[in-house]
Amino acid sequence: MVAISENTKGGRSKMHSKKFALIVACASITMMFAAFTSAYIVRRAAGNWLEFRLPTVFFVNTVVILLSSITLQTSYHFFKNGKEFMYKGLLVFSFLLGLLFLVLQYQGWLDMTAIGVELTGNPSGSFVYVISAVHAAHILGGLAAITVALVQAFSLKYRVTPKRKLRFELTLIYWHFVDFLWLYLLTFFVIQS
């Protein structure tokens, strides 16, 4: 992708164009979830709506994902400051936290089924399943990005180059984004019920 880096030299703006493009993409993903949640509101207002309590796992999960954002940010900090060991360690740790989030999410779905709120029942339950599943798919995308970062961290010789810094920052932006997305969704579900 030689052309990109060269193109940006022609531009005068401070933000790297890849970073900017990622933020635009995040705005677009946000619209997707805005659609889901407003559909939820519209459907709920129409009545015939099952109220139920969200599984507690979803709250535990929130702590996990927030923690992973912090560890990834810290890992980036150590990456920039030459602390190779901490950088790699925290990168691995963040990845594991991300995985744990998915596992717990799955546990949450099992818990919902256990209390009789099934995927195919009243739309109030279906919405929670579907919205959290689409969110989980975005987490999966983030995990893929961290995996690439891991492979590079352990296969390349440790060096702080602008290119690697940029790549890390892109991963970081996306990970924070899906993290806050979950925070939004959970808050939304809580306020609605």
Place this chain on the structure above:
Amino acid sequence: MASTKIAPEKTREDLLIEEQGFDDHFHDHHHGDKYQSNFIMKYVFSMDHKIIAKQFLITGMFWALIGAAMSIIFRLQLGFPEENFSWLKPLLGGWIIVDEAGIGSLDPQFYYALVTMHGTIIVFFVLTAGLSGTFSNLLIPLQVGARDMASPLLNMLSYWFFFMSGCVMFASLFLSTGPFSGGWTAYPPLSALPQASSGSAAGMTLWTVSLVLFVVSVLLGGINYITTVLNLRTKGMTMWRLPLTIWAFFVTAIIGLLSFPVLASAFFLMMCDRGLGTSFYLSEIFVGGQALDHVGGSPILYQHLFWFLGHPEVYIIILPAMGLVSEVLSVHSRKPIFGYKAMVYSILAIAFLSFIVWAHHMFMSGVNPFISNFFVLFTLIIAVPSAVKVFNWITTVYRGNLRFNSASLFALGFVSMFISGGLTGIFLGNSAIDIQLHDTYFVVAHFHIVMGIAAFFGMFAGIYHWYPKMYARFMNETLGKIHFWGTLIGAYAIFWPMHYLGLAGVPRRYYRFDTFDAFAHFGAMNKFITVAAIIVFALQVLFVVNFFYSIWKGKKVTTRNPWGASTLEWTTPIHAGHGNWPGKIPSVQRWAYDYGKDGKEFVSQVEPLAEGELTDGEGGHH
């Protein structure tokens, strides 16, 4: 780097670019070869925005022919319900039903499938991808002074997702149960229940897959367009110096990025209903002698989600056409665009309003009449920025030295169509009148004129105007004028009568009218419309012939700037290679519309301001 041909003579613009341009050392590296070394990388998986633009254009033309041909087939049935269509059997096979008397007619199920495919193909594949995809790709880098898009890779992917989307839709045409047949808006339950009709089964599945791929294509393209406009403008190219084309593409991309994800969400819920048995859109239903498990869904929910995209989508289609028309009219009337800033603000106003009017498509869906009032209000307010634009186009042309060529004629035709169709929008925007007119031919007339024909005219204006930049040749002018006058008259002949049908209550999407006493006397009018449609179709074939003939045999372009335009794309060599400018990239000194200024016919954007000269478009208070 051998791929960039440097024109033999150095123009004044060349010297200016050399003197003041920005040296990004683009040509120091030998990556040009990587892009253009072999046929596959150059023409198939190309990452050059100019080639990708042509890919979008030619794919769009392919789909336009298919979509239009479909409309001819269902119009034949509608215009000539008694006629024997057995001769279509070689093409349509089992979809032609032959009765005992030996009279062949179109299978009603297939009639609906054709109507649905026609709408889907024209709206998404032709007027979204074919129009925005072509001209955003061609013009954004060239007119903002960039080497290419921010990410050529995403740009290539955007085209190939569009291509795959087309393949899936094309495959659905050959299903034994037929393609999807529930209308381009795909309302549930026809779309959400596989057993609702034959097209609702595999046809709908492929329709959804195709459109999801399409959404990905639009998003990849849009991210790129926005990033390029904001980050890669050349030195001196402030936002207020952008040509209106770029403003239009930029805002279109933003609208697309905000509305297409909503469509993706709507489809996702739809897929869950179809595949997993959820009940987002399906309530208690008894079908085919059986009560279904679905409980508590709301089909109206889908309509909200769909039209939240659907209405912005019509502006995604028309804004790029408006941008092209503004540019073409200004260049060919040799006058600056009238009210540049008003044009930009009206684009922004339209974009904003387009997100808060969607329920005007649902006045008859049981929406609370009180809430309808808000939507009536916002809908009618859209007429204001629309009128501003129309006024400015007319004033731009007024007392100009208009060159009557194919490009400018189509641009004028656009204005005519936009006025005619916009006026009927005001009728429909009033919910009380819409009760009578909803789902009649009045609506069909409205949106075909204001969106369908108008956007096609904008696209034609763009093609005739930028053809020299794309292929270094001109299209044939005589054929172009025949194309224009025939299409203008023919399009009005098709759609004008439909207003009367609609006012008389003739519903849209019906297979035949001769069996209804109330509508049977419109038989002659329906014949007339069908004949006009066939003539207009033939004229479009003429256009396609002209297009391809001119690629090889058209009159050659001998100077870089055949129209005498001030924008940057005309400062590139006639055959611009990868990277667009052979040396430095130009730096911009003034706005894009200095025509007929200080005794000069036009002043290029690279020309420095003379001592004490003011430039317009940047606030005016210099």
